[in-house]
Amino acid sequence: MALTRDFKKTVIARIQRDPKFHQAMFTEAINAYLSGDTHTGKAMLRDLVNATIGFEGLAMATKKPSKSLHRMLAPRGNPSTENFFDIVCALQKKTRVKLCVTANAG
Numbered sequence: 885m886a887l888t889r890d891f892k893k894t895v896i897a898r899i900q901r902d903p904k905f906h907q908a909m910f911t912e913a914i915n916a917y918l919s920g921d922t923h924t925g926k927a928m929l930r931d932l933v934n935a936t937i938g939f940e941g942l943a944m945a946t947k948k949p950s951k952s953l954h955r956m957l958a959p960r961g962n963p964s965t966e967n968f969f970d971i972v973c974a975l976q977k978k979t980r981v982k983l984c985v986t987a988n989a990g
Contacts, residue, residue, distance in 0.1 A: 889923060891929065892930060892934075893934075894983050895909075895931050896931060896934055896935040899931065899932060899935035899936070900935050900936075902960055905960065906932070906935075906936075906939075906979060906981070908980050909928055909931070910928075910932055910975065910979070910981050911982065911983065913925050913928035913929050913932060913934060913981060914972065916928065917929075918966070923959060923988045926956075926957045926958070926959070927959070928959075929957055929971065929972075929975070930940040930958075932979075933953075933957070933971075933975065934976065936979050937974060937975065937979075939953055939954060941975070941978070942971065942974055942975075945974035945978070946967075946970045946974055948967065948970070953971070956968075956971070957971070
C-alpha cells in the first residue's frame with residue numbers, strides 16, 4: 885500500500901522538529917536494511933534525506949548525481965555497499981547522529 889502525500893509530509897515535518905524521532909527513525913532504517921528488509925530501510929532513508937539534507941545536498945556530499953541517488957533509494961534500487969554507506973555517512977554528518985552497531989544474542 886502506497887503512503888499518501890499527506891502522511892509523508894507529516895513524517896518529514898516530525899523528523900524536522902523532533903530530534904529523538906529523527907534519531908529513532910534513522911536507527912530503524914539501518915536496522916531494517918541490515919536485517920534484510922531493504923525495501924523498508926530504503927523508504928525510511930528516502931524520507932530522512934528529504935527531511936534533512938535533500939537529494940541535491942546528498943549529491944554534493946557523496947559526489948554522486950542526484951538522479952543516481954534517487955534510483956538507489958527507489959523501491960527497486962540496489963545501491964552498492966559503498967554507495968549505501970556513503971549515503972549513511974552523509975546523513976550522519978548532516979544530522980549529527982552517530983550510529984553504532986551492537987550485537988544481540990538471540
